[in-house]
Amino acid sequence: MANTAENKLFDYSPITERPPLHWPGGARVAFYVGLNVEHFLIDTPSTSLWPGTADLAPDPLNYGWRDYGTRVGIWRTIESLDRHGIRASVLLNSDVAVHYPQIIKAGLDRDWAWLAHGKTNSILHANMALDDERGFLTDVVDTIAKATGKRPRGWMGPALTETFNTPALLAELGLDYTLGWTNDDQPYPLNVPGMLSVPYSVELNDLPLFGKGTTGPEFVQIVKDQYEQLRADSERSGRVMAIGLHPFVIGQPFRHKYLDQALEFLAAQPDIWLTTSDDIADHYRRTVIEST
Template sequence: MSQALAVPQEHDRFPYSPIVDRPPLHLPNGARVAVWVIPNVEHFYFDRPSSSLISSTTNLAPDVLNYAWRDYGVRVGIWRLMEVMQKYGVKGTVALNSDATQHYPRIIEAGTQLGWEWMGHGKTNSILLPQHSPEEERKHIFSVVETITKSTGKAPRGWLGPALSESLHTLDYLAEAGIQYVADWVNDEQPYPMRVKTGQMLSVPYALELNDFGAFLVHGQSGEGFARTIIDQFDTLYEDGAKTGRVMAIALHPFLIGHPHRSKHFAQALAHITSRKDVWMTTGGEIADWYNKTVLNR
């Protein structure tokens, strides 16, 4: 059970930094925009509600209708997404529930063959970090890191909290566990360092609006409309990037984008992005490495 903690009116993780006052950011090889794509590979418990398409059954246990709809992502959707991304030479940075490594090892095998990066995403999306006590949360994070390391052969370097959730302690526990960058803070178009008690932490830009979950389930966008949003976002960042480099994240859920009527439009968006010069198609870890070495000199 979580313990009530006094939340301060102001955080102390980073100072305010207007992008117009920063020195120009020079991406590798003269790129204007760094684009990273984040498929979310998640596991959900059968005995409780979660993300839903139809609300009329969410009060049922089990909610077979919505559970099966989510389960489509790991059975079918992820494989279509892999094909689309591979066609355009795009490597994924997977936000990975550690439970998924046990339930869907075939996905881990295929993603590893494609050279995808594995980023911690909690144990399951049925549990959020603030639901734990501080002691439980620390154990949870270390367990996730250990499980992903054993299952993929590499320790995860990045982290995305389930539902982008954090407690007051999360960043400190992540740094202690060896996590080097976090994607929970969707407040910038460039990376920036964060204060932690020990070690180092970097925020790498993620996306709420360039995210298929919000686009389809909250705003009711079509696959074509979401692709248009991706293209519009990229085109503007490409122009802005002529002055100072920008980072663009595309957040995806296979149980949404993996459906045929959506994936075909996502493919068109990737075709548009990858057809342009001066674009760095990359991963979260590569962005962190570049920023730490060239900007922070560490």
């Protein structure tokens, strides 16, 4: 028998029927970089460049490709973010705090926003019993809080995975938004007290884009097209633009200048708010949720 469960997590709300959303300073588009900073297990199949060796242990081809991100790629990406005055919203595996403390320090020096992104991206966040998931999430959040000095506010599961219980468990732990439901250009409340959905993108995202053969110049044009359409849409009500980045993808040498060109374009726009997902959630909660 087919599953017939109704979606009770959030309600349908067409964007054309909402009160106008206004960003600080009269900005039309709120922009943030979702920087995926991840840890991968050496003996477990994970995100792969070449599936032919993905089931091997060890798998130097794919593990090395992923490992390039934390060893080299992220430092290039940081250069571009710094150059254009952009604070990252970091989707952080808690194991990163254990294995790559230099990255945590770099983020603390730059006042990055830290979001919980599971423990490791080699393990999807799925099929957990309620109490097991509560313990797992508690460990993830506590580990990030200890490493960064601040409890994360946002969540995105590895590969955007979660259970039906995840939002409520996150709320118990003090988190107040998720990026996992990529179905809107504005934040909106979930049917879980205190929890919001904040837009993220699996389309404007280096991993699937370059995985499909997108070139560097095409990436820059895609970023421009995304911004220009969202700005046009925002004539009456503000929009959110997110770019998902993975240092083992965008941090490759031959792609770096195209990220820099894309960020240079965005940073020069007069109607953009360069911000973080934390600040987007705060502004929406303060001006929409608490004002009604």
